[in-house]
Amino acid sequence: MASLEAIKEKIRDIAGRRRNVTFDEINWVVNQLGQFHKVGSRPARHGALFTMGSQRFMVSSHNPGSKQVKSYSVVLFIDAMIELGLYEE
16 A cells, blocks of 8 residues: 555646546555445446545546546546545645
8 A cells, every 4th residue: 555645646646637647547546545435336438436425526538448537537536635635726
């Protein structure tokens, strides 16, 4: 498990370039936090829904073959990180 500072650094990196972000980058942060749960029992081709308590955000890819996520998904991810106190704008 990565240190809290390494996780925050990755969140800052993602927030600083809200385009060209891959699902793997967001998934890494989510996995390191260990607080979010992926909703759904089967994998979706277009993305994933993550939830923790009242926090929910969808990470959608541009198309099924792309590893990049849509920019609005990055905004939802950043909003969730702000609510958790892991990022400040």
